[in-house]
Amino acid sequence: MTRAQQTISVLLLLSSLYLALYLGLIPINETVQKEIVPVLPFYGLIVLACFLGARLGYMILTFNDVPEEHKLLQKEIEQARAELRQKKVDVY
DSSP: OOHHHHHHHHHHHHHHHHHHHHHOOOOOHHIIIIGGGGGGGHHHHHHHHHHHHHHHHHHHHHGOOOHHHHHHHHHHHHHHHHHHHHOOOOOO
């Protein structure tokens, strides 16, 4: 099973579970049904955004721990600068 198939499977499982909760097919407390279940997708998006932001921040903080990638990136930057200079674009 590829990574895409796993992701699609998890998303389908979560969406079907949410739909069952939203439609009341799974019996739960009425207060939870009316006040919490309708806003679960928004909370899910917020949690996902927080997770991705934290992951991005961690990857930026630990970027210098990968010296090979750092050297490769510096080489690509110099190559891009050289190509832009050939096209007479000011590069600092």
